[in-house]
Amino acid sequence: MNVLIVDDDRLVSSSLKTILEADPMVHVSSVGNSGSEAVALYHKLCPDILLMDIRMDGMTGIDAAKILLEEDSKAKILFLTTFSDDDYIVEALRIGAKGYILKQNFESIVPALKAVFSGQVVFGDAIVSKFPSLMKPKEQPNFSRFKLSERELAIIEHVANGKSNREIAQKLFLSEGTVRNYISIILEKLALRDRTQLAIFYYKHL
Structure with a gap:
């Protein structure tokens, strides 16, 4: 599978490339460092999966994902971030991302990519545990x-x-x-x- 990595921390993106390419099933097509680069590289390379950070200067990962998913609702975008921010999680779900996992769980990154590649939606345990509280209705439903x-x-x-x-x-x-x-x-x-x-x-x- 061809994976595009986008993270504004160049050390992180370089480390991710090394980790991912240790698996023979994964090929890193390119590495970007901003939301705007994510959009440009995605258009150029058409990767199987975009593995992207959320909180980046300028165009965020969420903003880049919105652009790409509006163009192609089947785009496979997996967010990898250090932040389990409730608003980010809900927004990632809302726009149609294929997953949201935390960088701290580095051992789960390759399995998550393989799951997304096969058509699954993936969320780390720390994210799933938040779902009940995130999705509580604010008022009695009509x-x-x-x-x-x-x-x-x-x-x-x-x-x-x-x-x-x-x-x-x-x-x-x-x-x-x-x-x-x-x-x-x-x-x-x-x-x-x-x-x-x-x-x-x-x-x-x-």
Whole structure:
């Protein structure tokens, strides 16, 4: 897999390159040091994954990711940062990043890249532990404004709890195809991109 590394600390980006290329499956296409470089290098190299810091001078990693994901919603962007800031986590989830892990957990970086490459969404344990508090609704939800049926609400709840389509189908006595159709309809109805954003919606509103 081809990986683009972007971090404003040149020592960190150089060290990351060494760590990643110790794995024969990983090739580092290039290294950048700012959000603007991330956008330019991504356009030039079309890497499989962009591994990027968040807090950088000028254009932040979040800003760069927004630009790239607006152009290509399937872009695989994995944030690697020293900050488990709540606002950053929520924003990374909202814009469609494929993961958010902490630099301190360096041994998890290559496995996280491989997981993202295979299509998974990855968040470190320290990040996942924050989800319940991050997603608590600020006020009592008004279900009627979402125009969701009881069946749709049940499916959203199962998705938020990490259930696969097969598991949801078994729980609700439906076919997998019917569950897939329901999820597509729900995503369109709520103007959401994927299952991750649907889970966020559930914890924030339902």
